[in-house]
Amino acid sequence: MPYIVKRVLMMIPVLFGVTIISFAVMKAAPGDPVTLVTDLNPNMNEEAVKRIRTHYGLDQPVHIQYIKWLRNMLMLDFGRSFAPDNRPVIDKIVERIPITILINVLSMILIMAVAIPIGVMSAVKQNSLFDKGTTLFVFLGFAMPSFWLALLLMILFGVELEWLPISGIRSLNYQDLSFLGQIADRAEHLILPVLVSAFGGLAGMSRYMRSNMLEVIRQDYITTARAKGLDERTVIYRHALRNALLPVITLLGLSVPGLIGGSVIFETIFAIPGMGQLFYQSVMMRDYPTIMGILVIGAVLTLVGNLLADLCYSAADPRIRVGS
Amino acid sequence: MVRNSFFRYSVLIAGLLVILGGMDNPAGSQPGKAQDQSSISAGDEKLQPAYGDMIIRGSIGDASVLLPVLATDGASFDIISLIYNGLVKYDKDINLVPDLAEKWEISDDGLVIRFHLRKDVKWQDGTPFTARDVEFTYNLYVNPKTPTAYASDFMRVKELRVLNDYTVEVIYPQPFAPALGSWTQSIHPRHLLEGKDATKSELKRHPVGTGPYCFKEWKTGEKIIVDANPDYFDGRPYISRVLTRVIPDLATMFLELKAGHLDQMALTPLQYQRQTNTKWFKENFRKYKYLGFGYSYLGYNLLDWKFKDKKVRQALTTAINRESIVQGVLLGLGAVAHGPFKPDTIWNNPNVKKFPYNPDLAKKMLAEAGWKDSDGDGILDKDGKPFSFTILTNQGNQLRKNAAIVIQRDLKLVGIEVKIRTVEWAAFVNNFINKKDFEAVLLGWSIGIDPNQIDVWNSKKTEAPQLNFISYKNEEVDKLLELGVSTFDPKERKKYYDKFQEIIAEDQPYTFLWVQDTLNMIQARFHGIKPAPAGIGYNFTKWYVPKPLQKYQITP
Numbered sequence: 001m002p003y004i005v006k007r008v009l010m011m012i013p014v015l016f017g018v019t020i021i022s023f024a025v026m027k028a029a030p031g032d033p034v035t036l037v038t039d040l041n042p043n044m045n046e047e048a049v050k051r052i053r054t055h056y057g058l059d060q061p062v063h064i065q066y067i068k069w070l071r072n073m074l075m076l077d078f079g080r081s082f083a084p085d086n087r088p089v090i091d092k093i094v095e096r097i098p099i100t101i102l103i104n105v106l107s108m109i110l111i112m113a114v115a116i117p118i119g120v121m122s123a124v125k126q127n128s129l130f131d132k133g134t135t136l137f138v139f140l141g142f143a144m145p146s147f148w149l150a151l152l153l154m155i156l157f158g159v160e161l162e163w164l165p166i167s168g169i170r171s172l173n174y175q176d177l178s179f180l181g182q183i184a185d186r187a188e189h190l191i192l193p194v195l196v197s198a199f200g201g202l203a204g205m206s207r208y209m210r211s212n213m214l215e216v217i218r219q220d221y222i223t224t225a226r227a228k229g230l231d232e233r234t235v236i237y238r239h240a241l242r243n244a245l246l247p248v249i250t251l252l253g254l255s256v257p258g259l260i261g262g263s264v265i266f267e268t269i270f271a272i273p274g275m276g277q278l279f280y281q282s283v284m285m286r287d288y289p290t291i292m293g294i295l296v297i298g299a300v301l302t303l304v305g306n307l308l309a310d311l312c313y314s315a316a317d318p319r320i321r322v323g324s
Numbered sequence: 325m326v327r328n329s330f331f332r333y334s335v336l337i338a339g340l341l342v343i344l345g346g347m348d349n350p351a352g353s354q355p356g357k358a359q360d361q362s363s364i365s366a367g368d369e370k371l372q373p374a375y376g377d378m379i380i381r382g383s384i385g386d387a388s389v390l391l392p393v394l395a396t397d398g399a400s401f402d403i404i405s406l407i408y409n410g411l412v413k414y415d416k417d418i419n420l421v422p423d424l425a426e427k428w429e430i431s432d433d434g435l436v437i438r439f440h441l442r443k444d445v446k447w448q449d450g451t452p453f454t455a456r457d458v459e460f461t462y463n464l465y466v467n468p469k470t471p472t473a474y475a476s477d478f479m480r481v482k483e484l485r486v487l488n489d490y491t492v493e494v495i496y497p498q499p500f501a502p503a504l505g506s507w508t509q510s511i512h513p514r515h516l517l518e519g520k521d522a523t524k525s526e527l528k529r530h531p532v533g534t535g536p537y538c539f540k541e542w543k544t545g546e547k548i549i550v551d552a553n554p555d556y557f558d559g560r561p562y563i564s565r566v567l568t569r570v571i572p573d574l575a576t577m578f579l580e581l582k583a584g585h586l587d588q589m590a591l592t593p594l595q596y597q598r599q600t601n602t603k604w605f606k607e608n609f610r611k612y613k614y615l616g617f618g619y620s621y622l623g624y625n626l627l628d629w630k631f632k633d634k635k636v637r638q639a640l641t642t643a644i645n646r647e648s649i650v651q652g653v654l655l656g657l658g659a660v661a662h663g664p665f666k667p668d669t670i671w672n673n674p675n676v677k678k679f680p681y682n683p684d685l686a687k688k689m690l691a692e693a694g695w696k697d698s699d700g701d702g703i704l705d706k707d708g709k710p711f712s713f714t715i716l717t718n719q720g721n722q723l724r725k726n727a728a729i730v731i732q733r734d735l736k737l738v739g740i741e742v743k744i745r746t747v748e749w750a751a752f753v754n755n756f757i758n759k760k761d762f763e764a765v766l767l768g769w770s771i772g773i774d775p776n777q778i779d780v781w782n783s784k785k786t787e788a789p790q791l792n793f794i795s796y797k798n799e800e801v802d803k804l805l806e807l808g809v810s811t812f813d814p815k816e817r818k819k820y821y822d823k824f825q826e827i828i829a830e831d832q833p834y835t836f837l838w839v840q841d842t843l844n845m846i847q848a849r850f851h852g853i854k855p856a857p858a859g860i861g862y863n864f865t866k867w868y869v870p871k872p873l874q875k876y877q878i879t880p
Contacts, residue, residue, distance in 0.1 A: 029750070030748075030750040030751040030754040030755060031749070031750025031751070031753065031754055035750070035753065035754070035789070036749070036750060038473065038789070039749075039750075039753040039757075039789060040753065040757070040767075040791060041473070046789075047475065047476070047479065048472065048473050048474075048475055048476060049789075051468060051470070051471055051472070051475070052471045052473070055469075055471035055523070056471075083388055084388040084389045084394055084395060084396050084397065084400070085388045085389040085528065085529075086389070086394070086523045086524075086528070087528075092544075095544055096544075096545070147573075151575055151576075151579075154576065154579050155579060158579060158583055159579055159582050159583045162583070166576065166579050166580050166583055166585065167571055167573075167576050167579075167580060168546065168569070168571075169546065170546075172380070172547070172567065172569075267572075268572040268573045268576075269573050269575075269576055270576070271546075271569075271570060271571040271572060271573070271576060272545075273386075273543075273544055273545020273546055273570070274545075277545065277572065286750070
């Protein structure tokens, strides 16, 4: 498979470039992890500033810092966080990744399950009342600020009706619950976050699906299928839908890196200790190793996601198969 | 996402006002929520102090590290203060009282402090606490390899001698009045840390101290649990468990409180004044307010020609209606500041010259200083240049921004044009403060418990990154502040600081704006809370829930 090998080899310089640019941009931001703690703090004298700076290696020139970081990275050592906790970066990421992936995957599944049928139906019944109604609905979700919707739902289901927990990822008495009780507790806490995050994503996917479908329906082979006398269901679901679904593979591939990225606003509102908060706090504290760690993982996932999408695409669609 | 935060909060607050306005009654009428109060009238003997129950506190940030020498943030110290002790501590009136040291002697020349330690203290793992732990803590702080922010007070120590297991002598090269207060710093366990790299220690996440609560569990970004230490030397705390929940969003935290899932949270002025006055809140919660340890000010760059004349600075203070800022911006929850000390402490000099709001007088003072509107454009001018300047403040602090707007309007009335600019914190400090590239800044200082003010006002501390960035220079102030830190007798000390405050009031290098109230809300079942100048946390171990009101069963 020389194609795959070539693609994988191509990823190396891209990844390298990403790290250089990220490092440079990060360093260009004013302030560093030390001054953010020590600035205008009467308890800090210059001795303390120097001490902390040396401890983190920030007294070295920037290119040396980068080379040191790169050398550790090549051995898959993400380094230690510059936040006061000074924990290994990989621990901080691993601790937060599961909940973020869980919510993102669930909301992705929910989006697919709702948006694809909506898209298909809207296309089939173009300009009908259903089409217009769902368009309004999905754009409402797209336009509505998620934190606002979240608060409204929290007030209704959490405070007023007391059906669902308001925030967090598990109850305070979680440890005392039975195994099934624990699963139910987890699920209860996931309902609002997953609903709110999926609602905002419906528009993109359903509109995308709708335009794909419209395009496919106008193709000659659909006319042919209809001319053969196939009934409308078979035409739509066997011939049109399959072809319209192909571009979704690309979309899925592109969303792979998104699985580890969380939204800050969203996680803040629901008090979910996920990747969004970690990244935001790291940027605010200029916690360079953590920022770089998350960016590198994100870059790798983006590249791998693209590669997978291309491979799946060529496997699913004979028209674009390479080298044949 | 940061850029949107103002928009986000304004919409959110507007939204909340509407929503909360409509739901006060139904929440109050839910029978399940008020059951804690059912037996409150059952007679006083039932309300006696009792052990048990749990307090659930809301915190907007998670702790970062629970080893005191490495911690720098408030959320970490909130937990640390429950687990560790210093040799001395501050009582409700902010006086130093015994903690791990049962008494101490200070030599007449003020150079030697001899601490006599308690003999009945054990670390939470059972190891006895001794003078060796104090020695170790001192060495840990001054070790140049320890990346601590709090070494400076200990660096002044010439020598620390362990006389026996329970006596320590600290020798200073010159008298240093804040010395005793610096021993409020947490004492670290030698037997767990010696010979190890503190930055990689287990204790960062599993602290072991001598304090009233023992560490139990920490789920990052979720919660931290500590349990009462039954062997605490000062008596077992009444409340059996303290659970601190991390809820980064204040609106969410408020909803959790309303749903009965939280027992304590800090309130915003808006929540305190407008959103918590319903019957349900009054029955289920008590509100506490007390002056906070910090003040806000408008600081003038004294290198700028406009602000060189103290007459002009006095006029500016006279033109600013500080009372209306306290009423309008803080919703009345604070006090006008007239100097750098907390108004209810002994160090404050209430008799300094004040400049009450008087726009007409301000205009006259400005005219005397040569500022007149000679071209009739409504803006004062002098030597052909208009009186126009920019107030710089940091992004993300809505109170400061609102105050700047009030000041803008006040100064416009006397013919001064003000522009307002907000800048992200790191850029604010690096590009403006440290380069002295500003005309006026709206900022705040926290007020230390010791009155030492050298860092902010000494004429030698004007170079970046030092704190006298407005370049205030007054030889008499330099002398008074030097005397202040080298004198032990509090009466003598107070004389120096009183005089210092008079000079600062006369010079008006800052327009002191306000001291804000700290606002807290605590579930009504908690008893024994007594607000004092030190706040409410000083007697936390004596807070209790009477047996009939206890809500949670705690089995450690």
